[in-house]
Amino acid sequence: xxxxxxxxxxxxxxxxxxxxxxxxxxxxxxxxxxxxxxxxxxxxxxxxxxxxxxxxxxxxxxxxxxxxxxxxxxxxxxxxxxxxxxxxxxxxxxxxxxxxxxxxxxxxxxxxxxxxxxxxxxxxxxxxxxxxxxxxxxxxxxxxxxxxxxxxxxxxxxxxxxxxxxxxxxxxxxxxxxxxxxxxxxxxxxxxxxxxxxxxxxxxxxxxxxxxxxxxxxxxx
Numbered sequence: 585x586x587x588x589x590x591x592x593x594x595x596x597x598x599x600x601x602x603x604x605x606x607x608x609x610x611x612x613x614x615x616x617x618x619x620x621x622x623x624x625x626x627x628x629x630x631x632x633x634x635x636x637x638x639x640x641x642x643x644x645x646x647x648x649x650x651x652x653x654x655x656x657x658x659x660x661x662x663x664x665x666x667x668x669x670x671x672x673x674x675x676x677x678x679x680x681x682x683x684x685x686x687x688x689x690x691x692x693x694x695x696x697x698x699x700x701x702x703x704x705x706x707x708x709x710x711x712x713x714x715x716x717x718x719x720x721x722x723x724x725x726x727x728x729x730x731x732x733x734x735x736x737x738x739x740x741x742x743x744x745x746x747x748x749x750x751x752x753x754x755x756x757x758x759x760x761x762x763x764x765x766x767x768x769x770x771x772x773x774x775x776x777x778x779x780x781x782x783x784x785x786x787x788x789x790x791x792x793x794x795x796x797x798x799x800x801x802x803x804x805x
Contacts, residue, residue: 597752601698608713610734640759642700680713683796696722698738734761738771763788
């Protein structure tokens, strides 16, 4: 686990990172595979609209909403095929979010990952993006708690694991469900306005920022 030496007093003791869209640029890849698969079944949908609508949502939730919208019953093997295709694309094309290494290395407190993704997916993405050494086993999945984001469960589980009060934690998110979860957990939330507009992140309760360099400056102030 990445365990930096404390250099100065801060107003937070733990930084909780979402994975997709915060640590790695995986959201567009997941959306690409999802939209392509819908096309394979004869449903042509707007890729940009789906990207905005489902940012931060677990794939099973995307499928639940889509099946209702399209009055369509997805085949039983849809999710296994989706996961297989996404894993292949991830290993080939996944990149870390620009500036994320410098941001992490500037922090003097504990860090962890809390994502709605499956643990196996999170581990793969961290590995491909060369981020594993920062987090070690400090990974929390929304699929391993009673309720995923926008419920606060996964963030509260992370804080509890480190025995740190929620008000001493900050959350880095990029989606409205993630921001909502952080706010419900009683944590300060910063919103990466890459895909989700700043206005939407702010309305959900986050402090928006444009890129990791800006956030680095904010947190070091």
